[in-house]
Amino acid sequence: MRASRHAAPASLPIGSDADLAWVRQQVRQAAAELGFGLVQQTKLVTAASELARNTLVHGGGGHVEITPLNTGPSPGLRLAFVDAGPGIRDLDQAMTDGYTSGGGLGLGMSGSKRLVHEFEVDSRPGEGTTVTVTAWATVVPPARPGS
Amino acid sequence: MHVSVSDENAEREPAAQQVSAFLERRREQIAQRWADASLFRTVFTVSRDEAVEAGRSVAAALAAVAATGRLDDIRDPGFAAVRDQLGRMAASRGRMGIGADGLADEVAALREPVTELLRAEFPDPYAPEAQECLLALTVLMGTLRLVVLETTVSAGEEVIARQREQLNEVATPVIKLWESTVAVPLIGTLDSARSQVVMESLLDAIVAERARFAILDITGVPTVDSLVAQHLMKTVAAARLMGAECIVSGIRPAIAQTIVHLGIDLGTVLTRSSLEDALAYALSRQGVEIAPVRAADAGAR
Amino acid sequence: MTGPSGNGPAGFGPPIAGPSGAGPMGGHGFTVPVLRLGDILLVTLQGELHDGMAEQLQQDITERIAHTRVTGVVIDISGVDIVDSFLGRVLAEIAAGAGLLAARTVLAGMRPAVAITLVELGLTLAGLRTALDVERAMEMLTAGEQDGGSP
Structure with missing residues (x-):
């Protein structure tokens, strides 16, 4: 595992279309540096794009924290999307395929959950929403050195 | 003591x-x-x-x-x-x-x-x-x-x-059967990790061989439950997005019964009972016809 | 991967959807080259596409089909490394809009990783014709194949 200048958590603003593109690029770069395969990178970047758009459209903007996880058997990346918007009133409904409140396809929440390994929503009406997702580079733990 | x-x-x-x-x-x-x-x-x-x-x-x-x-x-x-x-x-x-x-x-x-x-x-x-x-x-x-x-x-x-x-990789060879036609003979149990490997190698082969048809042969898969069916359908859908048609072959009668019994809808998936039938389908779609060579012609060689 | 995709092949007709605005992406001019080949409109998407640009593109393509009366549209996405539900919806709507104007749309060159991700996301773009690459897409449209790729 390489130590890199990206080892510390990074926070990026989400306030415009251009920010979404920047988030996608930064997530891809962080995932590539951690050794994610192409498919894993694509899945995580796509999930990030969905969730960042939710932050922008439904949360009225916010930010994302990108945290590389280097301690486990396999490197991972944690992304926390934070907004101070109206919150999600009905979480179960928001997690249903096809449910939409923003004129999209309604796949943002439910779909991105399927693209990552861990998915957590913390939402309080009137206070905001934090969606935290984690993906690991490999499901099979890599062979330890020296064996 | x-x-x-x-x-x-x-x-x-x-x-x-x-x-x-x-x-x-x-x-x-x-x-x-x-x-x-x-x-x-x-x-x-x-x-x-x-x-x-x-x-x-x-x-x-x-x-x-x-x-x-x-x-x-x-x-x-x-x-x-x-x-x-x-x-x-x-x-x-x-x-x-x-x-x-x-x-x-x-x-x-x-x-x-x-x-x-x-x-x-x-x-x-x-x-x-x-x-x-x-x-x-x-x-x-x-x-x-x-x-x-x-x-x-x-x-x-x-x-x-x-x-x-290693087994996941070794166990999923993608074979080019004909111009524009690739096939993966699946043998053994399909779990999530393995179906992921199957999907990726099949899609890569579609690009490499410029395949129009991709055959997933499940003759060697002992059981098909709803999870396996789901994996098959995902692979078919991904191949279609890339412009290739996927055919699932080798559905044995017992497995066909199970699929019906479990209420799994393979409706959008093109199926054939054997690899042979699947290949015949792919060839006919490409305008290739296989016919026995007449005895006289064969003798003339 | 998502680095500067340049301006695409030069001289590919007037670009639609202009360069992106300022911001972190500023400096990379992004244009969507559109080439008319007989009755077919070839649209080449590359690199990062902002949401606003994608919507603009949708509108521009639809207008262009109406004005030029082309019978087919090929959208080449071989240079695109992610398609999320937003871009997926735009692509589906371009095809649906083109259909209303009697033009058939073929989505060409989707990368394996993108296809796997879209399926996992739950977006199978069932109504859209697909082809392995631009050449195959052109074949499909000129041969008048009716059901290319659809189930």
Whole structure:
């Protein structure tokens, strides 16, 4: 595992279309540096794009924290999307395929959950929403050195 | 035999220190005796010096652990220096067909030579002080046994994980059957990890071979449950997004029954009963017709 | 991967959807080259596409089909490394809009990783014709194949 200048958590603003593109690029770069395969990178970047758009459209903007996880058997990346918007009133409904409140396809929440390994929503009406997702580079733990 | 159990906690620390000092002092003799024990003798077959050297490093590690007083801590950093070595020894015994229980016995056998040496250190081996040191040594040797077993288990897990990964790749060859037609014969159980590999190799082959048709042959898949069906449907959908048509072949009657019984809807998936039928379909879609060569033509060659 | 995709092949007709605005992406001019080949409109998407640009593109393509009366549209996405539900919806709507104007749309060159991700996301773009690459897409449209790729 390489130590890199990206080892510390990074926070990026989400306030415009251009920010979404920047988030996608930064997530891809962080995932590539951690050794994610192409498919894993694509899945995580796509999930990030969905969730960042939710932050922008439904949360009225916010930010994302990108945290590389280097301690486990396999490197991972944690992304926390934070907004101070109206919150999600009905979480179960928001997690249903096809449910939409923003004129999209309604796949943002439910779909991105399927693209990552861990998915957590913390939402309080009137206070905001934090969606935290984690993906690991490999499901099979890599062979330890020296064996 | 008298062991002062009541004072054990208070007295353990000095006993451990004494054992540590003893292991340091007698390291050479211990190593010499261990070299003849079955574990070292059978692992280091090339030269006895090697076995002695290995024995020295294990004794040194035990001394370091004893010095900390945490005799039963398999996570003690003192073991770190020999963990790799113990792992290699365990792996070597494993290759010779010695199971975990056999290995545990061999490690247990290392205790006796050291105990003898330790006992000889005391004028009265039945004195409480001697008993405590012997007890401490017993605990320490038990911990060593756990460490060895742990290295075999984790080495085993690693091997299994690695083999699994290799098997996933080996077990999914993508074959070009015809111009623009590729096929994957699936054999064995399809779990999530494996279907992921299947999907990726099939899609890569579609690009590499510029395939229009991709055949997933499940003749060798023992059972199709809703999870497997879901994986198949995802693969079909992904191939379609890339512009290739996917055909699932080799659905045996029993599997067809199961699919119906489970209420799985394979409606959007094109199926054929055999690989042959699937190939015939792909060829006819490309305007290729296979017909027997007439006897006269064949004879003319 | 998502680095500057340049301006695409130069001289590919007037670009639609202009360069992106300022911001972190500023400096990389992004244009969507559109080439008319007989009755077919070839749209080449590359690199990062902002949401606003994608919507603009949708509108521009639809207008262009109406004005030029082409019968087919090929959208080449071989240079695109992610398609999320937003871009997926735009692509589906371009095809649906083109259909209303009697033009058939073929989505060409989707990368394997993108296809796997879209399926996992739950977006199978069932109504859309697909082809392995631009050449195959052109074949499909000129041969008048009716059901290319659809189930």
